[in-house]
Amino acid sequence: MIEKIKVGYQGVEGAFSQEAMIQYFGEGIGAQNYKTFEDVFIAVKNGEVECGVLPIENSTTGSINLVYDLLEKYNLFIVGEVCIRIIQNLIGNKDARLEDIKEIYSHPQGFEQSKKFIDSLGEIKHINYHNTALSVKYVKDSNSLEKGAIGSKRACEINDLKILKENINDNLDNKTRFIIVESCIKNSLANNKITVGVKLKHEVGSLYKILGEFYKRGINLTKIESRPVGDGTFSYNFYIDLEGNLSDSNLKEALSQIRLGVEKLKIYGTYKKCEIR
DSSP: OGGGOEEEEESSTTOHHHHHHHHHHOTTOEEEEESSHHHHHHHHHHTSSSEEEEEEEETTTEEOHHHHHHHHHHTOEEEEEEEEEOOOEEEEOTTOOGGGOOEEEEOHHHHHHTHHHHHHTOSOEEEEOSOHHHHHHHHHHHTOTTEEEEEOHHHHHHTTOEEEEOOOOSSTTOEEEEEEEESSOOOOTTOOEEEEEEEEOSSTTHHHHHHHHHHHTTOOEEEEEEEEOSSSSOOEEEEEEEESOTTOHHHHHHHHHHHHTEEEEEEEEEEOOOOOO
């Protein structure tokens, strides 16, 4: 069954999203790469692929806010998650030396995750690129000894380049959590994590009240993220990750009570919590 599924991811071969896809689905999966996160959402929405793999949170730099916004825009659902260890490396062409590098290309997250090392290099240009794997490919295509990229060992090997400095993360225990999105929600008794979204009323204590409904019923919240609605009213959607299953009576009670006191309540996904290795 899995071999028949076609999965979309952002980036080119060697991207961390591809690594996450392989870890979740295994080798041999049918895959299609796309240039942007939004392209992946559009492909799932239009049925070009059955599901998409997208990064949503890094343990060092926090949430990828655009992915939350796209979840809402395209009305897709989270059906799984996977966490992978991110090891960033400075990569150059085969004859390059560390001291030759004058420009470094990377996705902004790569720069953020490796800030201490990059700053230690002194006056070097930092140039934002679509993602780390594309940055590595660009350095290869440039054939320049003065250009380097931040990327994975896999991307380096695919492009037949050289690691000039390995494991340049600020945090040696650097991980990224990826979500699997589909057009329909999927529930199973094996699922133990849920993502819900709420739009609050402009009332004193509105957030306190909904958090209290979870607290009173012993429901553990693992993450809260706020994103502007974007309608000019300074209103916010709150995305809440919590532990449990939709069939749990305490969770049903909590959501029923919360629904009465908010402008909007939506379940964005029910899935199995990933193992953090």
